[in-house]
Amino acid sequence: KSLLFSQCKTALVNLDDEHAPYIIEHAHCHRLYTFGSDEKSDFHFSNIQYVANKDFVGITFGVCGKESFENFDVHAAIPGHFNAYNALSAVSVCALLGLNKEILTRGLEHIHVDGRMEIAYKSDHCSVIVDYAHNAISMESLLDTLRNYHPKRLVVVFGCGGNRAKERRYAMGEIAGRKADLSIVTADNSRYEKTEDIIADIIETLKPTGGKYLTIPDRREAIFYAVKNAQDGDMIAVIGKGHEDYQEINGVRTHFRDREVVDEAVKELL
Incomplete structure (x- = not known):
């Protein structure tokens, strides 16, 4: 997988992954960003909450990051701590692409994947x-x-x-x-x-x-x-x-x- 990061201009790496140091060391892209739970990450989450009620089942967490996405809350309608990483990676990509934050947050709040949580x-x-x-x-x-x-x-x-x-x-x-x-x-x-x-x-x-x-x-x-x-x-x-x-x-x-x-x-x- 590390080879992929030598074939792109921009890379986004999960800093919490055990292989992150190796991938970062061997990446040869123009720009490299990180995401995860560590505040050292370019995009990081905090205060993950597990929510289940009649209106919403999923996770909520705060996001701090680059661009205009700094300091906002995410509601992702898909359970699990690992899905906080999936949601954060999506947030990070959208931030780098300059996409509208409101559209992103609305999409995550109503996300639906057939047969996957x-x-x-x-x-x-x-x-x-x-x-x-x-x-x-x-x-x-x-x-x-x-x-x-x-x-x-x-x-x-x-x-x-x-x-x-x-x-x-x-x-x-x-x-x-x-x-x-x-x-x-x-x-x-x-x-x-x-x-x-x-x-x-x-x-x-x-x-x-x-x-x-x-x-x-x-x-x-x-x-x-x-x-x-x-x-x-x-x-x-x-x-x-x-x-x-x-x-x-x-x-x-x-x-x-x-x-x-x-x-x-x-x-x-x-």
């Missing part, structure tokens, strides 16, 4: 997030991120793909048991495997953690159950498929999109 529903009752997390690392990161919002219960709805390495199922089951208050284990893309067999593999490592769980093989029913039984203050994460608009079972793909099912459940049940 997507806020499918928010209210004073509960929040529902749809995300593509489909392996142990991304699942753990997501659940840790959502825990920062201090939900009454953190509920995760997930399964695992069929005809893939079983290690993924075992790892995700163990993480769900440790990190979620309730795991609803269901189908993903079972492909040519039996959904019940995949669920059994997941439960093999989830159960020993002592974490609360239940199994609902039909993914639509699982999402409806999570929404119907939500308690005040719950945060529900429907993960594994994200932006996908299909479900594959026995080699046949049928239309299925988590966000649409969440919308249906909310309309019918809440």
Whole structure:
């Protein structure tokens, strides 16, 4: 990646990244700027807050930087500390391009990325997030991120793909048991495997953690159950498929999109 910074006139580097010193040392661009949490950065954030209410779920933070962007607040409608870096990088690029601050802040406040920390529903009752997390690392990161919002219960709805390495199922089951208050284990893309067999593999490592769980093989029913039984203050994460608009079972793909099912459940049940 460092080679990219020798092929451009202007570079923007995350100063908090462990590889930043190397990249900066070997960059041969005309202008190099930095962003991050350190006040030494050309653009830096401060006072990150995790917000979840009926009007907004995401992060807020202050930005100090160059040009006319110095000292203003950002509301980014996408959860997680790591997304503060993503938002700050966007702010920094826009500052360097001289773009309008008001347009930028409005865009971040209403940002929407299909299946990536997507806020499918928010209210004073509960929040529902749809995300593509489909392996142990991304699942753990997501659940840790959502825990920062201090939900009454953190509920995760997930399964695992069929005809893939079983290690993924075992790892995700163990993480769900440790990190979620309730795991609803269901189908993903079972492909040519039996959904019940995949669920059994997941439960093999989830159960020993002592974490609360239940199994609902039909993914639509699982999402409806999570929404119907939500308690005040719950945060529900429907993960594994994200932006996908299909479900594959026995080699046949049928239309299925988590966000649409969440919308249906909310309309019918809440």
